[in-house]
Amino acid sequence: MRLENKIGLVTAAGSGMGRAGAIRFAAEGAAVGVVDLDAKAVEEVIAQITQAGGRAIPLVGDLTQRGFSRDIVAETVAAFGGLDFAWLHAGHPGPFRVEDMDEDVFELALDLNLRTIAHTTAAALPEMRKRAGGSLVYTASTAGLAGSPRSPAYSMMKFGVVGWTRSLAKRVAGEGIRANVICPGGVDTPMLREFIARFDTPQANQDKEEMVAQRATQTPLGRNARPEEIANAALFLVSDEASFVSGAALPVDGGMTA
Template sequence: MRMANKIGLVTAAGSGMGRAGAITFAREGAAVAVVDLNKAAAEAVAHDITSAGGRAIALSGDLRDDEFARDIVKQTVKHFGGLDFAWNHVGHPGPSMVEGLDMKEYDQVMDLNVRTVFVTTTVALPELRARGGGALLFTASTSGLSGSTFSPLYSAAKFGIVGMVRSMAKRYGHEGIRINAICPGPTDTPMLRVFVARPDSQLPAGETPETLVTKRGGQNPMHRVAQPQELANAALFLLSDEASFVNGVALAVDGGATA
């Protein structure tokens, strides 16, 4: 088992990649806190894990609330006795527009992509240190590696994640704390459909969100979108001891799109 005796949390774990990650880590021996805004979804994932013989708790709340973003670490430690890893996966595509943007929307994108994961990290670091080290993983995007016509603001937030990861990796590596980012290309989750169908995305005539998912998502050397499990597999590697000397990396899992 690749995560035996490890304790961790996954945010946005009620759906998509986070769900696949939580289930995968638990299958590999980890005790996992499944964190999501959607209570029923978080509980369903935790139930899937425990009914398969794994260890999980569901924690539901809004990660835009700083208190909840801190509490998920405290609850995980209280329930399982420590923290060895966290996948800070939560994020939000936000609007596509630049001109005329309501700055409240700017704040929402920055809050959910950058602020909340920073807040969680402030309380996760001392817990990792107390265990003699650990691993943090942040979800950026290919939009955090190269510019994106469709989402300049989201891209700014995800570049921010990559900058945060590289800086914190340098700062905390000497304590045995590894900090990496995963950069998915278009991945087959509900968020991808929200992303392509945003009201200001100017859906071309004759296109539906589904046709755009296939077309835009397939603009990579492998001509398809990723499946959530493919991201969970990469996350498993980065959070496990197999990646013991991998620190400060922003790993593209994008079928070669950014190659």
């Protein structure tokens, strides 16, 4: 098993890529803190992991609360005895508009794309130092690598996640701690629909599923990703197989940014 004796946590683990990651990490031997706002979804993930013989604890709460962003580390450590990795995956599409921006949505997106990862990282670093190393994995987007005219606020924040990762990787490298960021293209999850549907562009009247399918055809590999395909990249990055990989912004986008 690729994560034997490792302890980690995953945020936004109730759905999509985070869910796929939590289940996969546990199947590879890790003990996992499963973090999400949605208690029922967390319960389902825990059930799936434990029924397969894995170890996981539920961490239900709102990551926009600074205390909770930090507490998830303390609770994982209390349950399993340390922390080796964290996939800080939660995020938000943010407001579409630039003029007449919805400030509440902007704040929510700032909380979920940026603030929460800073607070959880701050809590995780001392725990990783105690174990003489660790792996931090973040989730940006292809919009964190190239401009996205349909979502400038989201793109600004995801560029921020990439900048955070690269800076942190250099800062903590001497302590054996690695930091990397995954940049997914379109992934078939509820968030992709949320993202596509909010565009108040001429396309906004189009059927949501039709738009998801259209997005797929714009990708060189001709489809959107399955959540498990992003979880596979996260598995590599949290594992010792990525022992010389740090500061990387890894596109997992079917060739979109090539």
